[in-house]
Amino acid sequence: MGLPLLKWNTALGSAAQAHADYMVTNQTIAHAEDPSCPGFVGTSAATRVAAFRYGGQLVQETIIGGFSTTNADGRARMETMLLAPLHRVQVLALEFDEAGTGIAKTGGPLDMNLGSSKGLPPATRFWVLYPFAGQNDVTANFYPGTELGLPETLPFMTGTPLTLSASLFSRISYSSVRMVEQVSGVSVELLPVVRPGELASSLIFFPKAALKPGTDYQWSITATVDGLTQTASANFRTSGIVKPASEHPELGKPGQIFPAATIDGASGTCATPGTNNGVGGTGEGTAQ
Numbered sequence: 001m002g003l004p005l006l007k008w009n010t011a012l013g014s015a016a017q018a019h020a021d022y023m024v025t026n027q028t029i030a031h032a033e034d035p036s037c038p039g040f041v042g043t044s045a046a047t048r049v050a051a052f053r054y055g056g057q058l059v060q061e062t063i064i065g066g067f068s069t070t071n072a073d074g075r076a077r078m079e080t081m082l083l084a085p086l087h088r089v090q091v092l093a094l095e096f097d098e099a100g101t102g103i104a105k106t107g108g109p110l111d112m113n114l115g116s117s118k119g120l121p122p123a124t125r126f127w128v129l130y131p132f133a134g135q136n137d138v139t140a141n142f143y144p145g146t147e148l149g150l151p152e153t154l155p156f157m158t159g160t161p162l163t164l165s166a167s168l169f170s171r172i173s174y175s176s177v178r179m180v181e182q183v184s185g186v187s188v189e190l191l192p193v194v195r196p197g198e199l200a201s202s203l204i205f206f207p208k209a210a211l212k213p214g215t216d217y218q219w220s221i222t223a224t225v226d227g228l229t230q231t232a233s234a235n236f237r238t239s240g241i242v243k244p245a246s247e248h249p250e251l252g253k254p255g256q257i258f259p260a261a262t263i264d265g266a267s268g269t270c271a272t273p274g275t276n277n278g279v280g281g282t283g284e285g286t287a288q
Contacts, residue, residue, distance in 0.1 A: 001130070001132040002132075002155075006095060006097060006098055007113070008099065008100060009056075009099065011049060011052040012113040013101060015041070015048040015054065015113055016100050016111040017046070017069065017100075017102030018041045019045075020049060020108065020109060021039055021102070021104050023104075023109050024107075026270050029065050029109055029196070030063075031045060031063065033046065037270040042170050044151075045059055045113060054212055055089075055117070056098070057117075057118070058095055058115065059098065059113060060114045062077060062081065062112045062114070063110070063112075065109045073110075074110050083161075084147045085147070085161040085204045086204075087147070088130060088163055088165075089128075089202040090202075092130065094128070094167045096114040096115060096117060098114075099115065111226050126164055126166065127164060127223075128163075128165045128166060129162075129164055129233075129234045130163045130165075131160070132236070135234070135236040135237070135256065137239040138160055138211075138237065138238050138239060139160050139237050139239055140210050140239060142157070143157055144158060144206065154206060155208065157210055158191070158208060158209065159188070159206065159237050160209055160238075161204055162179065162190070162219050163205075164202065164232070165201075165202035166225050170201055171199050171200075171226055172200055172226075173194075173197055173200070173224050174196055174197075174203055175197070175224075176221070176222045177221040177222075178221070179218070179219040179220075180219075181212070181215060181217055182217060182218050188211070188217070189207070189208040190206065191206040203221070213240045216235060217235065217238065219264050
């Protein structure tokens with residue numbers, strides 16, 4: 001993909017661990033903490049990392065649900081999270097150069113804090129395309145109803161979303177986008193979130209139908225990112241298995257896998273048992 005590796009930051013990791021323990025103790029998934037609940041550290045990700053003396057200027061928290069107890073579980077949670085385009089473009093944002101994660105010893109949601117040690121990045125010509133060039137085993141399908149914030153007009157199931165992003169604060173527009181099967185040259189119909197010429201902080205396109213398993217694809221886009229116009233492309237190969245809807249009992253409950261972000265503020269009451277499922281959203285703030 002060409003992105004630099006994130007550096008481990010102890011303060012970010014300690015804050016993530018504390019919040020992971022809080023969620024398991026209170027049987028909840030949320031970015032906010034209630035001061036009256038056991039394990040309280042701070043009402044938001046920004047106040048929690050500040051409590052552990054993080055010195056960076058920008059922080060984002062991503063909560064990935066499920067029941068993770070091993071490194072393999074954690075990797076699976078991350079791969080699942082990258083399928084969700086609104087979460088993906090935030091995690092891959094160019095601002096972030098360090099990170100820390102935490103998970104309760106008894107298992108539970110994985111909490112990840114991303115941090116920017118230098119604040120906003122300088123002007124860059126680097127674009128982040130996903131799927132990226134040469135990527136293999138790309139999941140062939142996605143269920144838009146599992147991530148709040150996406151258009152409700154999207155089909156129940158689509159192909160894995162395509163994204164173009166850079167900084168969280170970039171201004172991006174496009175003039176053309178195309179996707180084809182590499183061998184046959186057959187075009188793939190794409191559903192854009194924004195129309196050509198409209199400005200957005202990132203671009204998301206959904207193949208209208210699930211992609212074919214074990215197939216090579218290429219997508220290309222002509223776009224303007226922070227005033228620079230160019231064309232970029234990436235070829236990738238889908239995985240051999242398309243997960244059937246029967247493997248996703250949570251479908252039909254939009255947002256359960258990828259709920260919308262909760263930014264700052266406490267929840268008001270301690271969580272009740274039975275709410276620890278799905279995958280969390282992202283919350284961001286400035287460390288104080």
